[in-house]
Amino acid sequence: MYTLGINAAFHDSAACLVCDGRVLAAAEEERFTRIKHGKRPIPFSTYELPFHAIDYCLREAGISLADVDHVAYSFDPFILLGQRGGRETIALPLEPSAHPVPEGWESAWDPLFLSSIVNAPRHLSGGVPHHLEARLRGGRAGGYRWHFVEHHVAHAVSAFHVSPFSHAAVMTLDGRGERATTTYSLGDGTHLERLGQVELPHSLGLLYERVTEYLGFQHASDEYKVMALASFGQPRYRAEFREIIELAPGGRYLTHPPRLDERFGPARRRGQPLLQRHRDIARSLQEVLEETVLELARWLHGATGTEHLCVAGGVGLNCVVNARVRRDGPFREIWVQPAAGDAGTALGAALWIDAQERKTAARAFRMDHAYLGPAFPDAEIEALLRWTGLPYRRPGDLVEETADLLAQGKVVGWFQGRMEFGPRALGSRSILASPLRAEMQDRLNEIKGREEFRPVAPVVLEEEAGRWFAGAGVSPFMLFVYPVRAEVADRIPAVRHVDGTARIQTINRTQNPRYYDLIRAFAARTGVPVLINTSLNTHSEPIVCTPRDALACFFTSPLDALAIGSFLLEKSPLP
Ligand SMILES: [Fe+2]
Structure with a gap:
């Protein structure tokens, strides 16, 4: 039984294909359209279905839309309309007057937004782009059944159903869903029991977005910059943020209107200098967020x-919060979905409907890695390289030669195997470099056009992680920070953030043999089983998807070499 999961409600539109409990493929639409987070200048098209990602998922499985049994969409407009139970159609146009809009919910209750979601089934069956029409028409008699899945159910399932735990507490922390912004559940097998929720307008995610925007960054995409900036600040506005976020009994909280201009002065505009005040605001917000999430976790x-x-x-992508909950919180083990943002709801929605329809409590898939996207065979890569006429070679041992380049201080693009699902590059679409010299951080930030305060993150062999990072266990998705051990800190200065931590990825050979072997080969040359790993893209571009994207990235950035499939390209210095 095939179930196609779709996220398209807010941003990070994505698709995922599940067959009898197994995740066959998942990808974000931005990787194909090359529009980051799927955010377009015109609001309408924000809600477009992820046609390219759907097309990819079906191709990966060798099926067409006619073979799909269920489509699971990770937003249920009927919850917002006060009618539980996702019916497939609704009369249009929507009349707001017929449905009272609660105070503070105006942004959620946008008739245009709701109409586009309600119409999604129609778009998929009739409105597909002409070049995908042949594959995406639901041609079978009866076709697939369409399901609207509550947004936070989709988030919760994306974490619980693919985690190593068959019994666990599940917390979703988000900007917003239909009504809920934070939910608590108890998971057992494939069953979830909702224990409580916080609803709009109270939202930790939306507050973080507001402050991100106030600090002159792009909301709903630059939150990790605020998190990085926080390390440079002092928490001197703690009291103000404690006023804004008010904890209440029973796992609840209130977020009061932040009135940031009134409290902290005029907002920073994009491009204006970052002042200490801005760093202190970021730090104060971050600290109060950490304390709040810790309290919720305790409850x-x-x-x-x-x-x-x-x-x-989305708040699950805040690796400093995650680390704090792991360190100071009451749970023995924590598992965070690597695509914790909205893209992951495509996966969660599909697994939810799959389990419901098959009426099974058994799991068939555990997410030990995030390599769920497209791969490109050597033949296809070489055909492209030949066509471009670029000088390339097929080394006898790609891993050894790439390790030589890295040990020489070269910055290498690493394009291998199936693309990662989620916002982090984890060794399939990565830029790799040596962590031995501090200057490498600036060089990488320059290559990627990133702010100088942003740290670069390391990948480390799983079995070596504890020797280099204090308390580090298995952490394959770069979702937790750990302190760099003092006794080795001067060996890997490039990956040590100003607060002494690093957001690590651990890797074992089962997850990604070639990547693992490369780090081992680098360790054989330098004694250090750690590399810098950052995503293969340049400023404001989505992570590369295809070999063509990789070549474009290589030639429009100061990368020294590109290891793509079994091939190696190097830039030679000008005479
Ligand atoms: Fe969400």
Whole structure:
């Protein structure tokens, strides 16, 4: 039984294909359209279905839309309309007057937005782009069944159903869904029992977005910049943010209107200098967020009595919060969905409907890695290289030669195997470099056009992680920070953030043999089983998807070499 999951409601539109509980493929639409987060200048098209990602998922499985049994869409407009139970159609146009809009919810209750979601089934069956029409028409008699899935159910399932735990507490922390912005559940097998929720307009995610915008960054995409900036600040506005976020009993909280201009002075405009005040605001917000999430986790632990916690929702990408909950919180183990943002809801929605329709409590898939996107065979890569006429070669041992380049201080694009699902490059579409010299951080930030305060993150062999990073266990998705051990800190200065931590990726050979072997080969040359790993893209571009994207990135940035499939390209210095 095939189930196609779709996220298209807010941003990071994505698709995922599940067959009898197994995730066959998942990808974000931005990788194909090359429009980051799927955000277009015209609001309408924000809600376009992820046609290219759907097309990819079907191709990966060798099927067409006619073979799909269920389509699971990770937003249920009927919840917002006060009618539970996702019916497939609704009369248009929507009349706001017929449905009272609660105070503070105006942004959620946009008739245009709701109409586009309600119409999604029609778009998929009739409105597909002409070049994909042949594959995407639901041609079978009866076709697939369409399901609207509550946004936070999709988030929760994306974390719980693919986690190592069959019994766990599940927390979703998000900007917003239909009504909920934070939810608590108890998961058992493939069953989720909702224990409580916080609803709009109270939202930790939306507050973080507001402050991100106030600090002169792009909301709903630059939150990680605020997180990085926080390390440079002092928490002297803690009291103000404690006023804004008010904790309440029962896992609840209120977020009061932040009135940031009034409290902290005029907002920073993009491009204006970053002042200490801005760093202090970021730090204060971050600290109060950490304390708040810690409190919520404590409540959830008390309510469930379980040792395991699963987390998803955009706030789950805040690796400093995650580390704090892991370190100071009551749960023994935490698992965070790597695509914790909205893209992951495509996966969660598909797995939810799959389990419901097959009426099974058994799991068939565990997410041990995030390599769920397209791969490109050597023949296809070489055909492209030949066509371009670029000088390339097929080394006898790509891993050894790439390790030589890295040990020489070269910056290497690494394009291998299936693309990652989620916002992090994890060794399939990565830029790799040596962490041995501090200057490498500036060089990489320059290559990628990033702010100088942003850290670069390391990948480390799983079995070596604890020797280099204090308390580090298995952390394959770059979702937790750990302190760099003092005794080795001067060996890897490029990956040590100003606060002494690093957002690590651990890797074992089962997850990605060639990547693992490369780090081992680098360690054989330098004694250091650590590389810098950052995503293969340049400023404001989505991570590369195809060999063609990789070549474009290579030639429009100061990368020294590109290891693409079994081939190696190097830039030679000008005479
Ligand atoms: Fe979400």
